[in-house]
Amino acid sequence: xxxxxSLFIMLLLVLVICLSSLSSKQSPLLDSSAFSMALxxxxxxxxxxxxxxxxxxxxxxxxxxSQENNKxxxxxxxxxxxxxxxxxxxxxxxxxxxxxxxxxxxxxxxVETSCAFDGLQLGLQKVVRxxxxxNSSTPAVVCGSFRAIFGAIAxxxxxxxxxxxxxxxxxxxxxxxxxAM
Ligand SMILES: *[C@@H]1O[C@H](CO)[C@@H](O)[C@H](O)[C@H]1NC(C)=O
Numbered sequence: 001x002x003x004x005x006s007l008f009i010m011l012l013l014v015l016v017i018c019l020s021s022l023s024s025k026q027s028p029l030l031d032s033s034a035f036s037m038a039l040x041x042x043x044x045x046x047x048x049x050x051x052x053x054x055x056x057x058x059x060x061x062x063x064x065x066s067q068e069n070n071k072x073x074x075x076x077x078x079x080x081x082x083x084x085x086x087x088x089x090x091x092x093x094x095x096x097x098x099x100x101x102x103x104x105x106x107x108x109x110x111v112e113t114s115c116a117f118d119g120l121q122l123g124l125q126k127v128v129r130x131x132x133x134x135n136s137s138t139p140a141v142v143c144g145s146f147r148a149i150f151g152a153i154a155x156x157x158x159x160x161x162x163x164x165x166x167x168x169x170x171x172x173x174x175x176x177x178x179x180a181m
Pocket of ligand 1: 136137138
């Protein structure tokens with residue numbers, strides 16, 4: 001075969017490899033720019049701009065999609081929310097009973113009524129990256145990504161205070177919805 005012919009075959013091979021890698025994940029080129037736009041919108045909604053956008057990217061990635069995912073961030077986020085609720089409750093009323101405080105924490109941590117509700121309000125089910133087999137609207141997925149946002153902010157800022165403020169902004173209806181709870 002002529003050198004030109006083998007070059008042609010090589011180029012063809014490269015093209016085939018590129019195309020097959022593109023089709024394996026619903027055209028990542030298109031997806032990634034849509035995803036970036038969704039992350040911009042989300043930052044506007046929560047009124048917080050990340051210094052390290054990769055953290056928000058990770059917060060919006062479910063474990064079914066990638067090894068690099070939001071699982072650990074969502075644990076931190078849950079703690080941030082609980083700390084923030086405890087802090088504000090005690091600042092308001094230093095005599096609050098342990099039972100009342102625990103109830104307030106439980107209320108805000110409840111998956112169906114609180115964090116999935118807040119997450120759906122933000123439209124996270126449309127942003128979070130999941131595998132094709134995973135339903136991104138389930139409370140577990142929405143809650144995990146909602147909580148991970150606050151974990152991600154805490155890491156971005158190196159403290160949990162700002163993450164707590166963003167939580168109140170979102171939970172209190174700052175993103176445009178009426179005070180529902
Ligand atoms: C995805 O989950 C939501 C919430 O649990 C549910 O309402 C919806 O029917 C599910 N969709 C599919 C395709 O299973």
